[in-house]
Amino acid sequence: MREGRSASFYWLAAFFVAFVLFLYGPMIAIVLLSFQGPTGGMTFPMNGVSLHWFGKLWSGGGIVDIKSAFSRSLQLGLVVMALTVVLSTLAGLAFRKKFFGQNLLFYVTVASLIVPSIVTSLGIALQFRIFDDAIKAYAPAFISDEWTTGMGLFSSALGAHLTWTLPFGLLIMFAIFNRFDGRFEEAARDLGATPWQTFRHVVLPIILPSLVGVGLFGFTLSWDEIARSSQTIGEKNTLPLELQALTTTVTTPEIYALGTVTTGVSFLVIGIALASILLLRARQAKQGSDAGKGML
Amino acid sequence: MAKKDQPFSLPAWAQAAPFGVVFALFFIIPLAFVVMVSFWDYNDYAILPGFTVRSYVETFEGCYDQLPDLCTILKTYVSTVKFCFLVWLFTLVIGFTIAYFLAFHVQSVTTQMTLAIICTIPFWTSNVIRMISWIPLLGRNGLVNQGLIKLGIIKEPLEWLLYSDFAVVLAFVHLFTFFMVIPIFNSMARIDKRLLEAAYDAGATGWQTLWNVVIPLAKPGIVIGSIFVITIVMGDFVTVGVMGGQQIASAGKIIETRLNALQFPPAAANAVILLAITLLIITALNRFVDIRKEL
Numbered sequence: 001m002r003e004g005r006s007a008s009f010y011w012l013a014a015f016f017v018a019f020v021l022f023l024y025g026p027m028i029a030i031v032l033l034s035f036q037g038p039t040g041g042m043t044f045p046m047n048g049v050s051l052h053w054f055g056k057l058w059s060g061g062g063i064v065d066i067k068s069a070f071s072r073s074l075q076l077g078l079v080v081m082a083l084t085v086v087l088s089t090l091a092g093l094a095f096r097k098k099f100f101g102q103n104l105l106f107y108v109t110v111a112s113l114i115v116p117s118i119v120t121s122l123g124i125a126l127q128f129r130i131f132d133d134a135i136k137a138y139a140p141a142f143i144s145d146e147w148t149t150g151m152g153l154f155s156s157a158l159g160a161h162l163t164w165t166l167p168f169g170l171l172i173m174f175a176i177f178n179r180f181d182g183r184f185e186e187a188a189r190d191l192g193a194t195p196w197q198t199f200r201h202v203v204l205p206i207i208l209p210s211l212v213g214v215g216l217f218g219f220t221l222s223w224d225e226i227a228r229s230s231q232t233i234g235e236k237n238t239l240p241l242e243l244q245a246l247t248t249t250v251t252t253p254e255i256y257a258l259g260t261v262t263t264g265v266s267f268l269v270i271g272i273a274l275a276s277i278l279l280l281r282a283r284q285a286k287q288g289s290d291a292g293k294g295m296l
Numbered sequence: 297m298a299k300k301d302q303p304f305s306l307p308a309w310a311q312a313a314p315f316g317v318v319f320a321l322f323f324i325i326p327l328a329f330v331v332m333v334s335f336w337d338y339n340d341y342a343i344l345p346g347f348t349v350r351s352y353v354e355t356f357e358g359c360y361d362q363l364p365d366l367c368t369i370l371k372t373y374v375s376t377v378k379f380c381f382l383v384w385l386f387t388l389v390i391g392f393t394i395a396y397f398l399a400f401h402v403q404s405v406t407t408q409m410t411l412a413i414i415c416t417i418p419f420w421t422s423n424v425i426r427m428i429s430w431i432p433l434l435g436r437n438g439l440v441n442q443g444l445i446k447l448g449i450i451k452e453p454l455e456w457l458l459y460s461d462f463a464v465v466l467a468f469v470h471l472f473t474f475f476m477v478i479p480i481f482n483s484m485a486r487i488d489k490r491l492l493e494a495a496y497d498a499g500a501t502g503w504q505t506l507w508n509v510v511i512p513l514a515k516p517g518i519v520i521g522s523i524f525v526i527t528i529v530m531g532d533f534v535t536v537g538v539m540g541g542q543q544i545a546s547a548g549k550i551i552e553t554r555l556n557a558l559q560f561p562p563a564a565a566n567a568v569i570l571l572a573i574t575l576l577i578i579t580a581l582n583r584f585v586d587i588r589k590e591l
Contacts, residue, residue, distance in 0.1 A: 029433060
């Protein structure tokens with residue numbers, strides 16, 4: 001219809017640029033301020049440039065044990081990522097066929113996205129609390145004497161995170177398989193491939209870039225999760241929970257330094273994920289197998 | 297032929313089972329516990345199994361007597377719904393505009409994807425950090441106040457920029473416009489461009505095309521985005537806490553306060569109320585669209 005670019009293009013492009021500035025501007029501000037000199041405060045201007053606040057953060061400088069919170073969050077994030085990829089892939093494959101309770105499972109998954117995080121978190125906390133009480137009251141003495149709680153990083157917190165990451169995983173799998181050409185599998189079957197061979201050599205290579213995306217969601221959503229962790233984490237906090245607690249007590253750029261480090265990890269993971277997606281796509285294109293064709 | 301011991305020749309229900317078990321264990325059963333415990337009694341030390349509506353009665357205590365004034369719980373819900381509406385409005389207008397630009401004004405698919413990823417990257421970073429990153433801009437001595445004073449527009453720094461209703465809405469919009477952009481973009485990307493040409497040829501103005509062609513076809517994305525934004529804001533306590541300087545009440549924050557006091561049954565009762573109101577809103581929105589068809 002219209003050739004060239006209309007005036008509205010430039011207005012909308014300007015709006016888009018403003019939106020991107022709105023998204024990234026504040027983040028850039030705290031990255032800059034985390035390099036604040038030792039006498040600097042929480043706002044501009046910069047009072048010199050230094051690594052003072054990072055040093056203070058690293059030495060523990062009076063605030064909570066950041067290093068172990070960091071490592072706890074990292075471990076949890078990696079486990080959540082792995083489980084999200086594996087369970088979503090399996091469920092994604094299952095949803096291509098028919099099975100009993102299919103619609104129910106779909107609605108439960110969507111409900112898990114929609115039910116406020118604090119409600120889910122509270123439920124899991126109550127469940128573990130009641131479970132602990134039951135163990136203490138009814139289990140044989142050699143268990144109940146030692147028992148404190150079943151709540152922890154890899155029980156209640158892991159479950160809470162999965163109720164948040166798996167729905168995203170499944171929705172991405174739907175998007176993948178809606179655009180997936182089933183004839184590739186038929187061809188593989190006709191050539192005598194077993195179901196495993198079909199998956200391993202035909203389906204997996206095609207969906208792999210998207211699975212990296214699922215993993216990216218799994219890790220980053222877990223790495224930054226607060227609301228669901230808040231009641232389910234047990235005694236030892238994850239990094240975002242420590243960070244949230246610090247917002248009310250810390251009045252130095254140290255909190256920006258922590259923010260910069262956390263965001264750095266996020267960006268590193270995003271960078272690795274996007275780079276591997278591009279690499280995988282490039283490989284698909286270069287090897288010129290039919291498998292890569294027809295996929296975005 | 298098929299090896300029966302491989303997970304990829306298993307029946308579909310077995311493939312879906314681990315996924316389903318996670319939701320049974322960490323979602324369905326916990327929700328049942330929330331409903332159950334909301335009817336339990338409690339004292340200073342423990343929760344007591346039984347059946348009582350004490351937590352619900354306490355939650356709405358005085359609501360009838362104080363009429364026509366609103367009691368605390370109703371005031372809190374009015375304020376939360378107000379936040380919901382404002383955030384919904386802003387994220388919808390901004391999200392729609394961004395999605396429209398990406399879908400109809402960016403020609404190459406690669407550029408579209410790149411720009412969409414630029415909008416998505418902040419979503420993969422920490423919400424709390426994105427909240428505190430407003431401090432250097434909006435604080436008492438922040439850039440905005442410094443700038444306005446330098447320009448001579450104000451003499452005293454504005455106090456309402458941070459730790460205020462304004463800051464809460466701003467942070468919500470900053471954090472969650474993503475949830476509008478992506479579904480609306482997804483809907484718009486499927487609109488056949490020839491429809492727009494047909495509208496143009498039939499003499500429709502740009503606004504008429506937008507209102508009569510684009511918006512109706514983008515409705516599924518709009519509804520999905522709205523559901524996300526509204527449910528997040530309804531249940532939020534972190535954003536309201538941090539950006540409101542822990543001074544602003546919200547439906548989610550009532551639950552958190554009760555939990556910090558270890559009063560589990562009232563916390564559960566409030567969770568049930570929050571859940572009921574959220575589901576009511578979703579059901580209303582869901583009448584407009586079948587989510588599953590739109591994926």
